[in-house]
Amino acid sequence: MTPQAGQSDARPRQVGVGVIGIGRMGRQHALNLLRTPSAKLICACSPAQADMDWAGKSLAPYGVSIWSSFEDMLNAPGLEAVVIASATPFHQPQTLECIRRGIHVLCEKPVAENTSQVEELLTVARAHPTVKVMVGFMRRFDENYLDAFSRIGRGEIGEPLVIRSQAYDTLDTSPQYKEYLKASGGIFLDATIHDIDLVLSFFGRDVRPKAVWAAGLRSYHKELSTTMDADNAVGICEFHDSKIAFFYNSRTSPRGFDNQTEIVGTSGKISVNLLCRQNKVESATKMGSESNRLTAEDALKSLQIAEALQHSLVTGEKVEFSNLKPRI
Numbered sequence: 001m002t003p004q005a006g007q008s009d010a011r012p013r014q015v016g017v018g019v020i021g022i023g024r025m026g027r028q029h030a031l032n033l034l035r036t037p038s039a040k041l042i043c044a045c046s047p048a049q050a051d052m053d054w055a056g057k058s059l060a061p062y063g064v065s066i067w068s069s070f071e072d073m074l075n076a077p078g079l080e081a082v083v084i085a086s087a088t089p090f091h092q093p094q095t096l097e098c099i100r101r102g103i104h105v106l107c108e109k110p111v112a113e114n115t116s117q118v119e120e121l122l123t124v125a126r127a128h129p130t131v132k133v134m135v136g137f138m139r140r141f142d143e144n145y146l147d148a149f150s151r152i153g154r155g156e157i158g159e160p161l162v163i164r165s166q167a168y169d170t171l172d173t174s175p176q177y178k179e180y181l182k183a184s185g186g187i188f189l190d191a192t193i194h195d196i197d198l199v200l201s202f203f204g205r206d207v208r209p210k211a212v213w214a215a216g217l218r219s220y221h222k223e224l225s226t227t228m229d230a231d232n233a234v235g236i237c238e239f240h241d242s243k244i245a246f247f248y249n250s251r252t253s254p255r256g257f258d259n260q261t262e263i264v265g266t267s268g269k270i271s272v273n274l275l276c277r278q279n280k281v282e283s284a285t286k287m288g289s290e291s292n293r294l295t296a297e298d299a300l301k302s303l304q305i306a307e308a309l310q311h312s313l314v315t316g317e318k319v320e321f322s323n324l325k326p327r328i
Contacts, residue, residue, distance in 0.1 A: 019083045024176070030044055095111060110135075161264055205298065221252075
């Protein structure tokens, strides 16, 4: 329908988006983009034939072009932004290539395999200031965590001192998932990094890690012994200025995904999702119970902590930080 004279078309401009990697996470991103009014999914790519077959049935009928080559897909007409959901080792090089071509990026976590790669990425991103780069730390944008963040900003619990954050991923013993775990980078870099990002958002961007400890076990995925990884792991991060974070992550939940967070402050406590129900935020203060911006720089500190925790898990050693760099 054409707008009448004096009327404007209220529909949002659609951004041309492509999805890089259409495996476990990429498929969900692609399907979500098909339902997003402000986005138009125009292309997707994967070198795997099974992914290409799925895309041919699920995406091609909507006019999405399917590519086997990442480099070739970047030349697709109308491409303005990408979601990178490929295997972890490809995140950083693919992000760099997109930035250099002027293509906006939303990259799945972790954005790189180590902190030196993130530092290189930041250097390139700063040289292309018009290109937007984000990492998929989606919990910062969950309405419950936004509510908790606002309460902390209002001083409802005083100064945050201790945070406990944990997550339970659904038990999956399929061969495909076991292959995914091999290249995931480890439980702290692949999974707990979400909780690390939450802690950094609640404590504030200027918080500095001091030391970390970690331990884990293999209850179902015994094959993780080859990489010294775990399917259940705990970690503690001590920060300067007398703050502590406790992390727990499980890959073996029999009842589906779940996560909880508690923030203890000088004058109260905020709890998120301790009991599964629609209103998931509770605030306990003296009075009774009752947009967090994300930058590429934030991803660097999260990865530094996750990398140190993973090292502690493998070696059993305490890892101390000096000038925000872990002494490993």
